[in-house]
Amino acid sequence: MRIKDLEGKEWEYGECLSCAINSKKVQPYGGIIFESKNFTVTQDFSRPINGFVVISAKRHVVTYDGLTSEERAELAELVFKTQKALKRLGVCEYFNIYVAEYKEGHFHLQILPRYKWMEDERGTIIGNLNRGFNYAKENLNTKENLKQIKTTLQNLKKEMNKL
Numbered sequence: 001m002r003i004k005d006l007e008g009k010e011w012e013y014g015e016c017l018s019c020a021i022n023s024k025k026v027q028p029y030g031g032i033i034f035e036s037k038n039f040t041v042t043q044d045f046s047r048p049i050n051g052f053v054v055i056s057a058k059r060h061v062v063t064y065d066g067l068t069s070e071e072r073a074e075l076a077e078l079v080f081k082t083q084k085a086l087k088r089l090g091v092c093e094y095f096n097i098y099v100a101e102y103k104e105g106h107f108h109l110q111i112l113p114r115y116k117w118m119e120d121e122r123g124t125i126i127g128n129l130n131r132g133f134n135y136a137k138e139n140l141n142t143k144e145n146l147k148q149i150k151t152t153l154q155n156l157k158k159e160m161n162k163l
């Protein structure tokens with residue numbers, strides 16, 4: 001399978017993107033931000049949204065209830081640590097934190113900053129996230145935005161690797 005990164009470079013990743021990232025066959029924009037015993041933290045591979053971070057299990061596991069108790073505890077702390085760092089860096093005030101499971105999937109949790117452009121007329125977040133993701137792909141793939149994402153990733157790396 002193939003996928004384009006934020007700079008438009010195409011990567012061949014085999015069966016599973018998360019496995020390819022974790023085994024370093026494929027490099028997400030900005031590299032791996034943080035690594036714990038059982039998880040990696042990276043920028044979302046293909047959607048140019050500043051601070052859109054993905055926490056992925058290192059082993060190929062599909063669902064949340066497939067995680068061990070050690071992994072679940074580690075994940076909870078990692079979500080906390082990542083959000084804290086993103087907030088300290090002033091990336092966003094609020095986030096949507098979610099897991100989407102599917103049969104061919106690899107367990108990952110997404111931390112999506114909740115930006116103004118994602119909201120609909122009523123001020124609530126757009127119901128269909130794909131609309132937002134498509135908007136990002138069509139409108140945010142600019143040099144300026146990529147530069148901002150890279151800066152965030154560099155700062156996040158520093159922030160999360162303190163101690």
Ligand SMILES: [Zn+2]
Nearest residue numbers: 016019060106
């Ligand atoms: Zn996998």
